[in-house]
Amino acid sequence: MKFSNIYKLAKKGDVDSQYSLGSMLHEGNELEQDYEESFKWLLKAAKQGHLIAQYNVGYMLHRAEGVIEDNETAFSWFSKAAERGLAFAQNYLGIMYRTGVGVNEDFEEAFIWFSIAAESGLAEAQCNLGSMYLDGDGVPESLSDGAHWVDLAYKQGNEEAAEMINEYELWDDVNDWYK
Amino acid sequence: MGKVTYRELPDDHPLFKRGWVVATVRRPIKNDKKPSKDKSVVNSSKEDNK
Numbered sequence: 001m002k003f004s005n006i007y008k009l010a011k012k013g014d015v016d017s018q019y020s021l022g023s024m025l026h027e028g029n030e031l032e033q034d035y036e037e038s039f040k041w042l043l044k045a046a047k048q049g050h051l052i053a054q055y056n057v058g059y060m061l062h063r064a065e066g067v068i069e070d071n072e073t074a075f076s077w078f079s080k081a082a083e084r085g086l087a088f089a090q091n092y093l094g095i096m097y098r099t100g101v102g103v104n105e106d107f108e109e110a111f112i113w114f115s116i117a118a119e120s121g122l123a124e125a126q127c128n129l130g131s132m133y134l135d136g137d138g139v140p141e142s143l144s145d146g147a148h149w150v151d152l153a154y155k156q157g158n159e160e161a162a163e164m165i166n167e168y169e170l171w172d173d174v175n176d177w178y179k
Numbered sequence: 180m181g182k183v184t185y186r187e188l189p190d191d192h193p194l195f196k197r198g199w200v201v202a203t204v205r206r207p208i209k210n211d212k213k214p215s216k217d218k219s220v221v222n223s224s225k226e227d228n229k
Contacts, residue, residue, distance in 0.1 A: 024196075098181060
């Protein structure tokens, strides 16, 4: 669809067009990159319930892309998308709980959200969950469980997982899990 | 407070256009505080899965 048509539909309130326009402005490929305009359109789509837009708005608020940083509101948008099952948002919610950004630090909550996202196969969430086990944050310390989750991410080609296996010296523990 | 690392999603990602990221967080590992290799403290879930 041509940009002019997307723009017209977006202005009329079409949620998919609002999302497309916001994404195009963020990407800066077909249109000149403009984070402020991107945020404006993605927020409209998010308010209408567009799942990916809700994640994107949360991210832009958290990273101050085109908008003043507001981690409490970012947390609220991530929560909406996480409750609806988006693994990327579930993972980010876990990060906010673990780091205490936008919400009070709560390792148990972080563990829950990382677990949900990791079970769905998101490699980064698997690393995050593995890290919780390895550090004993929100869960009793467990090398074997930590190694297991990091290994699942590693098998997906995740570079962070490879780093973790080396740094925590998990090669034996990864192998032990499958014995 | 852990260190957050961001990775840009690939251009052909099924959900996101180019320019979005996914994040990981972990505490910096200290040489004198690596996880205990004492298997007695290891959670028994591995055995449960047998």
